[in-house]
Each structure stands twice: as C-alpha cells, then as structure tokens.
Amino acid sequence: xxxxxxxxxxxxxxxxxxxxxxxxxxxxxxxxxxxxxxxxxxxxxxxxxxxxxxxxxxxxxxxxxxxxxxxxxxxxxxxxxxxxxxxxxxxxxxxxxxxxxxxxxxxxxxxxxxxxxxxxxxxxxxxxxxxxxxxxxxxxxxxxxxxxxxxxxxxxxxxxxxxxxxxxxxxxxxxxxxxxxxxxxxxxxxxxxxxxxxxxxxxxxxxxxxxxxxxxxxxxxxxxxxxxx
Amino acid sequence: xxxxxxxxxxxxxxxxxxxxxxxxxxxxxxxxxxxxxxxxxxxxxxxxxxxxxxxxxxxxxxxxxxxxxxxxxxxxxxxxxxxxxxxxxxxxxxxxxxxxxxxxxxxxxxxxxxxxxxxxxxxxxxxxxxxxxxxxxxxxxxxxxxxxxxxxxxxxxxxxxxxxxxxxxxxxxxxxxxxxxxxxxxxxxxxxxxxxxxxxxxxxxxxxxxxxxxxxxxxxxxxxxxxxx
DNA sequence: AAGGTAGGCGTACGCCGTACACTCGTCAAG
DNA sequence: CTTGACGAGTGTACGGCGTACGCCTACCTT
Numbered sequence: 001x002x003x004x005x006x007x008x009x010x011x012x013x014x015x016x017x018x019x020x021x022x023x024x025x026x027x028x029x030x031x032x033x034x035x036x037x038x039x040x041x042x043x044x045x046x047x048x049x050x051x052x053x054x055x056x057x058x059x060x061x062x063x064x065x066x067x068x069x070x071x072x073x074x075x076x077x078x079x080x081x082x083x084x085x086x087x088x089x090x091x092x093x094x095x096x097x098x099x100x101x102x103x104x105x106x107x108x109x110x111x112x113x114x115x116x117x118x119x120x121x122x123x124x125x126x127x128x129x130x131x132x133x134x135x136x137x138x139x140x141x142x143x144x145x146x147x148x149x150x151x152x153x154x155x156x157x158x159x160x161x162x163x164x165x166x167x168x169x170x171x172x173x174x175x176x177x178x179x180x181x182x183x184x185x186x187x188x189x190x191x192x193x194x195x196x197x198x199x200x201x202x203x204x205x206x207x208x209x210x211x212x213x214x215x216x217x218x219x220x221x222x223x224x225x226x227x228x229x
Numbered sequence: 230x231x232x233x234x235x236x237x238x239x240x241x242x243x244x245x246x247x248x249x250x251x252x253x254x255x256x257x258x259x260x261x262x263x264x265x266x267x268x269x270x271x272x273x274x275x276x277x278x279x280x281x282x283x284x285x286x287x288x289x290x291x292x293x294x295x296x297x298x299x300x301x302x303x304x305x306x307x308x309x310x311x312x313x314x315x316x317x318x319x320x321x322x323x324x325x326x327x328x329x330x331x332x333x334x335x336x337x338x339x340x341x342x343x344x345x346x347x348x349x350x351x352x353x354x355x356x357x358x359x360x361x362x363x364x365x366x367x368x369x370x371x372x373x374x375x376x377x378x379x380x381x382x383x384x385x386x387x388x389x390x391x392x393x394x395x396x397x398x399x400x401x402x403x404x405x406x407x408x409x410x411x412x413x414x415x416x417x418x419x420x421x422x423x424x425x426x427x428x429x430x431x432x433x434x435x436x437x438x439x440x441x442x443x444x445x446x447x448x449x450x451x452x453x454x455x456x457x458x
Numbered sequence: 459a460a461g462g463t464a465g466g467c468g469t470a471c472g473c474c475g476t477a478c479a480c481t482c483g484t485c486a487a488g
Numbered sequence: 489c490t491t492g493a494c495g496a497g498t499g500t501a502c503g504g505c506g507t508a509c510g511c512c513t514a515c516c517t518t
Contacts, residue, residue, distance in 0.1 A: 012465075012466095013465075013466080035504080035505065035506080036505080036506065036507080037504080037505075037506085045466070045467090046466065046467050046468075047467095047506085047507085048466075048467070048468080048507075048508090048509095049465070049466045049467075051506095051507070051508095052464075052465055052466070053465090056506075056507075057505095057506065057507090104336075104337075106384075107333075107336060107382055108333075112384060114405075116384070117406055117409065118405070118406065120384065120406075120409065121405075121406040121407070121408045121409045122408075124408035124409060124411075124412060125407075125408045128408060128411075134411060134412055134415040135415065137412065138412050138415075138416065138428075139432075139433060139436045139437075141412075142383070142428070142433040142436065142437060143433070143436060143437035143440055145381045145382055145383060145384065145437070146381070146382040146384055148384065149384065152374045152375070153336055153374055153375040153382060154371070154374060155335075155341060155345070155349065155374065155375055155377065155378065176343075176346075176347070176350075177346055177347065177349075177350040178350070178354075179350045179351075179353035179354045179357060180346065180349065180350045180353060182353075182357075182363055183353060183363055183366065183367050183370075186363040186364065186367075187367065199367075199371070203368075203455075204368060204371040204372070207368045207371065207372060208368075208371060208372035208374070208441075211372055211441060211444040211445075211448075212437075212440060212441070212444075214444065215440040215441075215443065215444050216440075219440075226432075241496075241497095242496075242497080264473080264474065264475080265474080265475060265476080266473085266474075266475085274497070274498095275497065275498050275499075276475085276476085276498095277476075277477090277478095277497075277498070277499080278496075278497045278498075280476070280477095281495080281496055281497070282496095285475075285476075286474095286475065286476090
C-alpha cells in the first residue's frame, strides 16, 4: 500500500475513458485543436497508447459522436407525433449546443455510426407511430436532414461579437449589399430592446422546424404519396 | 524567340490561375488531398510560390469557393418569386454537384466571402421583390440555410454502391433498426424499375425545397409577422 | 515457476502548412 | 549603358500531425 501510493497506481485507459476525454478536450479547446498527441498528453500517456483502444483518429471521432448523441433524451411516449418529434429535436439541439464541435464532426463523417443509426431509427418510428406511410416518412426524413439532430448549417453567422454595439453597417458594404444592409438595420431596430442584438438562434431554428413539421402534417392529412406527384 | 522556346517561357502565376488550379485539382483528387505542396507541384512551381498570391491555405479555400459560387446562374427576371428562387437554387445545386467538395469547404468557413454575400444579397432581393416583408424574408433566409446554395447535409448516404444489388439488409441490422430496414426494403420494392436503387437525390432535394417554398408562400399570403407570434 | 498476453512506450517516417532569407529577371530612372 | 529597386519564384528549415512497427513489462493463468 505504501508501494501503491508511491507508484501512483494509474487508472488504466479504456475505450470509454479515451472517448470521454476526447469529448471534454474538444469542448475545451475546439475540435481543430484536438490531436491524438494532445489527447494522449491530457491522459498522461504516450500518443501511441491510444491506438490500443481506438483504431485511428477517425474511429476516435466516431466514438466521440456516439457519446454526444447518446446524451440526447430518448423519445417521449404518449403524445402526438408532432410534439414528440419537436421535443426530441429540440433536446438534440440542446445537446449539440453543449458540444459545439459535434455538428462539424457529424458532418464530416461519411457513414453513420450505430448510435446515430439507432437515433434515426427511433425518429422514423415516431412518424410511423403517427400514422405516416413508409413512403412519406422516407421523404420527410430527408427533408429534415441534419435538422433532425438539432442543427442546421447557417451560412452566415450574423450574431455580432457579444457586447458590441449594434454594428452599424459600413456605408460601402451597405451600397454593395443593399438587401443585407436593409435586413441588418431592420433587425437592429426591432430588437433594440432585446439583450443581445443579432438573431435569436433558437427562434430561427424553431421557425424553420415548425414550418417543416406543419408541411409534413399537411401532406400526411391529405394522404400524399410520391406516385401521386 | 529561339531562346524563348528553349527556356520555355513560363506563364506567370496569378491569383486567378492559382484559384482555378485549386478548383480543378480538388475536382480531381478530392478536397482532402488538396495540399499547398500538391497544388504547387501541379502548377510546376515550388510550394512557397503560392504564398505570393494567396495569404495562406484558408484564403486559397475561400477563393476557390468564390470561383465555384461565381458559376451559379444569375437570377432570372420577370417571373414570380417562387419560380425564380426555385430555379436559382436548382442552378446552384447543379453547380455544387459539379464540384462535390465545395459544400464541405463552404461549411467549414466561418464567415462568408464577398461573392457568397453577393449571392445572398440577390436572393434576399428576390423575396423582397416578391413582396415579402423584411422581417419574414429574414426568417425565410435562415430557414433555407445552406439549401439556398443548393445543398443539404444528408445524415445518411443511403445510395448503395453503384451497380450493386439492392443490398439486402442483413437480418441482424434489420432486427436492431427495424424502421430503417422497413424503409430500405420498401424503397427497393418501389423503385425496382428505376435504374439505380437508392434515393433520387434530386427528388428529395426538390421535395424539401418545395415544402419550404410553399410554407413561405402561405406565411406571406396570410401576412405573417414575428410579433404576431 | 513458466509462459502468454495485453497495455503502454520509444523511435521513426512521411506528410502537412508556412516563416524567413535568398536569387534573379525585369524595367524605370539617371 | 549603368544602376538600383522591386517582385515573382526558390531553398531551407521548423514544428506539428497521424501512425507503423517493435519492444518492454506487469499481470493472469496454469
């Protein structure tokens, strides 16, 4: 026992420990700074030690995605499909917001991991339970795309640096992009009372999500089929 | 002149030549194999020569995106907003299909380039010309997201390797992901006549696009405002 | 006590992006 | 014709990356 405290018996690595350390390291320093070497250093271990638990970096990233997706709440039962789907997707969104690097990794993966497959499977199940045909469900899943995991690619990150002034649009850009300028100025005006200028990301996400869900609903009610063009 | 043919007077590099070479090299070998060294080699030049024309690799990628986005057809005039937007987005989709690496690069960029800004500006203009309020246009643009550039992130690439058999779902995965299996089998059955099994990507894209456009239309007609919750 | 096994180690290779200092051809000014 | 500045292309070098391969050693089984 004296010996134990001297040699400081080290907790052995495990695949799970590696993946979790990867997640928290990515949370802290960003995914682009996550390297095998750095992760190993964080674990007090030599880089090659990791390779006894993950085949390569790709597999590490896959595993990290699984950890994150595993954090999403399971589907609720006993409510109608629309609110169930909505609630689950918003839960996924919360999860992805806790790990802001995750959506990039998910996007970069070429084939889904088992955990992601299970997630999709249960989401399909929600539509089927709501009475959607297999056909319609299929197209609906495509239409949701990455939104089913709680994120969408925003082409422009229009939230100004936090705490900054409403970021008056410089006249030369206002001239070159008149419509963008109009929109930016209008928003600044509207939300003058809101805490932070810029967009309410959550509002935008729900706006688009509800637009889609309502569209699904309509198609479902009118018995849409792909053959009925 | 004899001297010229001997020394094989070399075409001088230029920013434009570098960017275009980057685009075609990425088309050929994929974006992940595009390195400054490899691009330089392709141009018959030493790697560091590139840095006289682009500041760094980031700027090279930005420039390549600009080249691609510049290939998208300009908006058509004289038709209603919906078909104009639709047509333009499908044109963007064609362009992005010619350069399959481009969407990944666009996704990875943190702030839009001037060319992308101009694209978005003209797209906003199409909604405004169609009578959309600034407010609604704003949310609509968010809802479109990357779809306005003609791509969406597909979580699952369900097109089986080309030419392969309908890829019977192995029983153990059918058991684990029953809904996915159901969907896969149903599609195989439906499209037995179609050339390639799997999804018609274009159909899926248009399905979702039209769902959104119809939703926009409805909100516009009923005078939607964000304050009127 | 013997031997196998698996987890961690050390070294090394070939890539990458790019900083920095150079050469050398071109061209304008004297 | 000389000169000198300038800018495009060069060469070298550095630090970082992922990871192949072989080794060492602590432990478990027999």
